[in-house]
Amino acid sequence: xxxxxxxxxxxxxxxxxxxxxxxxxxxxxxxxxxxxxxxxxxxxxxxxxxxxxxxxxxxxxxxxxxxxxxxxxxxxxxxxxxxxxxxxxxxxxxxxxxxxxxxxxxxxxxxxxxxxxxxxxxxxxxxxxxxxxxxxxxxxxxxxxxxxxxxxxxxxxxxxxxxxxxxxxxxxxxxxxxxxxxxxxxxxxxxxxxxxxxxxxxxxxxxxxxxxxxxxxxxxx
Amino acid sequence: xxxxxxxxxxxxxxxxxxxxxxxxxxxxxxxxxxxxxxxxxxxxxxxxxxxxxxxxxxxxxxxxxxxxxxxxxxxxxxxxxxxxxxxxxxxxxxxxxxxxxxxxxxxxxxxxxxxxxxxxxxxxxxxxxxxxxxxxxxxxxxxxxxxxxxxxxxxxxxxxxxxxxxxxxxxxxxxxxxxxxxxxxxxxxxxxxxxxxxxxxxxxxxxxxxxxxxxxxxxxxxxxxxxxxxxxxxxxxxxxxxxxxxxxxxxxxxxxxxxxxxxxxxxxxxxxxxxxxxxxxxxxxxxxxxxxxxxxxxxxxxxxxxxxxxxxxxxxxxxxxxxxxxxxxxxxxxxxxxxxxxxxxxxxxxxxxxxxxxxxxxxxxxxxxxxxxxxxxxxxxxxxxxxxxxxxxxxxxxxxxxxxxxxxxxxxxxxxxxxxxxxxxxxxxxxxxxxxxxxxxxxxxxxxxxxxxxxxxxxxxxxxxxxx
Numbered sequence: 001x002x003x004x005x006x007x008x009x010x011x012x013x014x015x016x017x018x019x020x021x022x023x024x025x026x027x028x029x030x031x032x033x034x035x036x037x038x039x040x041x042x043x044x045x046x047x048x049x050x051x052x053x054x055x056x057x058x059x060x061x062x063x064x065x066x067x068x069x070x071x072x073x074x075x076x077x078x079x080x081x082x083x084x085x086x087x088x089x090x091x092x093x094x095x096x097x098x099x100x101x102x103x104x105x106x107x108x109x110x111x112x113x114x115x116x117x118x119x120x121x122x123x124x125x126x127x128x129x130x131x132x133x134x135x136x137x138x139x140x141x142x143x144x145x146x147x148x149x150x151x152x153x154x155x156x157x158x159x160x161x162x163x164x165x166x167x168x169x170x171x172x173x174x175x176x177x178x179x180x181x182x183x184x185x186x187x188x189x190x191x192x193x194x195x196x197x198x199x200x201x202x203x204x205x206x207x208x209x210x211x212x213x214x215x216x217x218x219x220x221x
Numbered sequence: 222x223x224x225x226x227x228x229x230x231x232x233x234x235x236x237x238x239x240x241x242x243x244x245x246x247x248x249x250x251x252x253x254x255x256x257x258x259x260x261x262x263x264x265x266x267x268x269x270x271x272x273x274x275x276x277x278x279x280x281x282x283x284x285x286x287x288x289x290x291x292x293x294x295x296x297x298x299x300x301x302x303x304x305x306x307x308x309x310x311x312x313x314x315x316x317x318x319x320x321x322x323x324x325x326x327x328x329x330x331x332x333x334x335x336x337x338x339x340x341x342x343x344x345x346x347x348x349x350x351x352x353x354x355x356x357x358x359x360x361x362x363x364x365x366x367x368x369x370x371x372x373x374x375x376x377x378x379x380x381x382x383x384x385x386x387x388x389x390x391x392x393x394x395x396x397x398x399x400x401x402x403x404x405x406x407x408x409x410x411x412x413x414x415x416x417x418x419x420x421x422x423x424x425x426x427x428x429x430x431x432x433x434x435x436x437x438x439x440x441x442x443x444x445x446x447x448x449x450x451x452x453x454x455x456x457x458x459x460x461x462x463x464x465x466x467x468x469x470x471x472x473x474x475x476x477x478x479x480x481x482x483x484x485x486x487x488x489x490x491x492x493x494x495x496x497x498x499x500x501x502x503x504x505x506x507x508x509x510x511x512x513x514x515x516x517x518x519x520x521x522x523x524x525x526x527x528x529x530x531x532x533x534x535x536x537x538x539x540x541x542x543x544x545x546x547x548x549x550x551x552x553x554x555x556x557x558x559x560x561x562x563x564x565x566x567x568x569x570x571x572x573x574x575x576x577x578x579x580x581x582x583x584x585x586x587x588x589x590x591x592x593x594x595x596x597x598x599x600x601x602x603x604x605x606x607x608x609x610x611x612x613x614x615x616x617x618x619x620x621x622x623x624x625x626x627x628x629x630x631x632x633x634x635x636x637x638x639x640x641x642x643x644x645x646x647x648x649x650x651x652x653x654x655x656x657x658x659x660x661x662x663x664x665x666x667x668x669x670x671x672x673x674x675x676x677x678x679x680x681x682x683x684x685x686x687x688x689x
Contacts, residue, residue, distance in 0.1 A: 002306055002307045003305035005307055005518075006289075006307060006512075006518045007289070007290070007518075009518030009521065010286045010518045010521045013520070013526070014285075014286075014521060014522055015522060019286060019287050027288065027291070027465075031291065031465055034467070035468060036468050037273050037468060037472040038270055038273050038472070040264060040265075040266050040270075040475070041265070057485065061488070114502070115502045117416075118412045118413060118416050119412075134485045136486055141504060142498075142500070142501070146501070146502040146503040147445075147503055148503045151446050151449065168471075170471060173471070184299070184434055184492070184494040186493070186496070186497060186504050187449070187491065187493055188434075188491070188492040188494075189445070189490075189491050190486075192485075192487070192488050194488070195440070195489075197357045197358075197404060197440060198252075199356070199357040199375070199376050200357070200376075200381060200384050200400040200403055200404065201400060202249065202252050202374065203400050205400050205401050207404070207405075207408070208441035208442065209357075209408060209415075209442045209443040210442020210443075210445065210489065211442070
């Protein structure tokens with residue numbers, strides 16, 4: 001009932017009845033084309049410069065960035081960071097790349113693959129893309145990468161391949177559509193730096209409800 | 222939230238004398254406008270983005286019914302549900318019914334102005350469901366039994382001591398003058414609430430017809446925990462927030478963060494598309510979108526249609542001299558500042574909110590910063606005309622305008638009056654050229670001196686110019 005009343009009001013306002021077949025077809029066509037609006041010049045760069053911009057913007061958003069030669073270096077850097085912060089535990093996604101990591105040299109760190117729980121110290125996930133325009137990570141939910149890992153632990157380590165860095169957001173949408181055959185994952189998270197709030201007297205404080213530290217591990221791949 | 226808009230004048234008078242509020246408003250004036258200007262300066266294409274955003278919103282409104290139906294089709298395809306609600310009451314009842322279906326005791330809430338608009342918290346509480354606000358600002362307000370005074374900085378009217386006092390009272394911990402300590406305290410208090418809530422309710426900054434997704438934009442990550450941890454996620458949003466594609470949403474995201482907080486991009490931009498998928502280890506099992514109309518469909522095709530372009534960035538209120546002087550609570554309802562002065566009369570009636578569109582200097586700053594170029598002064602003027610034509614304006618205003626019209630229709634008489642007033646004001650001002658007290662103008666002279674006219678009237682100058 002409400003639906004027909006709301007749509008009826010809208011159509012009355014537009015001075016027409018239900019949209020014609022042509023109007024609907026024109027909208028359907030617009031939806032399928034994914035036409036881009038203006039893409040800022042800043043995001044349209046050669047790939048090497050995109051990487052440079054990504055790092056610069058991510059740091060500006062208060063993320064830490066470590067450049068690593070190989071994904072095999074991830075346990076060592078996590079170990080070093082966590083140990084220096086007095087932490088001993090990390091929950092990781094279960095993507096094959098993460099499962100194959102060798103943590104044996106990170107003796108003081110316990111690892112687990114599961115969803116995040118209240119009280120978790122740190123998490124490690126893969127990211128789908130990096131967006132140079134604003135230093136933004138794009139992650140999406142799937143069986144191997146529970147969404148809670150991105151939000152609940154105090155520290156979030158994210159692995160990003162240099163080859164997965166794109167210029168503007170639009171390139172990331174295209175990449176996502178291609179990789180999922182146009183099926184939207186349940187959740188897509190665009191993350192730019194660690195959690196923060198300025199709700200108390202407009203004074204910016206880091207670490208509100210999401211991770212207090214966002215650490216990007218940029219892999220030379 | 223109770224309607225207190227008819228008391229705008231009294232609210233404003235109290236606000237102007239409230240030392241703490243004036244201190245808090247100083248933080249707003251010093252912050253947002255400067256940050257926005259810096260972010261805009263870094264984006265050379267910003268004006269073009271505004272033009273495109275304006276045109277895109279107009280296109281959406283011209284095809285609103287088609288996009289809404291397309292959105293619904295895609296939500297259902299992804300296993301979610303869409304509920305169409307004409308009124309606040311319909312929306313509250315729909316949400317309560319969903320909560321009852323899953324036998325919900327507690328509900329965590331991300332920040333949502335639409336839920337304020339429909340007065341959801343009171344409704345849920347009265348019906349045995351406990352709502353828990355999780356945005357830091359909203360959480361502080363809920364502890365105080367208070368309401369937002371700004372659409373993106375809800376607790377802007379409070380100072381550090383206010384937060385410290387209420388946390389001390391409710392958390393039973395020592396007072397602190399360190400905002401970081403207070404925020405950590407709130408983080409700890411809310412962790413378990415996130416995990417144990419039966420339902421999570423968020424708003425949506427936009428929803429996407431192409432994919433059936435909703436998106437929330439936050440800096441804290443509270444909205445993300447709210448929608449990920451409970452078994453049921455309810456999105457409550459209003460019909461004009463639909464966008465065609467992800468690319469179209471992207472255009473608005475580029476405008477939103479810069480206009481709102483002066484950020485390049487908000488920390489978390491999170492899309493939700495249906496419930497948990499096969500193989501997912503977390504995420505809600507049920508996904509509901511509650512589409513709220515509440516008068517918006519009637520704005521389509523009306524003189525207020527342009528208001529439906531609003532993306533709730535708050536730039537208009539951040540730059541408004543009236544908002545900056547009296548704060549959001551003075552406006553007496555959910556939406557303050559220039560955008561509220563247009564929207565509120567539509568939602569609660571011009572007879573209740575007539576003072577709001579009158580509380581504007583028409584300086585035009587709001588329009589000049591609006592990312593989707595809403596002609597806010599023009600729309601406020603529509604309300605003034607509507608109020609006048611329905612004889613709702615106060616007698617003093619009607620008589621004043623009537624008196625002015627009497628002279629304006631008689632040019633000779635008007636010129637005699639204007640030149641004699643000119644002379645009178647200059648004599649009253651004396652050598653300093655400023656008047657300390659003026660009958661019928663105490664609203665001005667109580668606060669500042671009235672400058673006297675500097676010379677001849679316009680018509681006198683025009684005539685002498687003609688002779689030359």
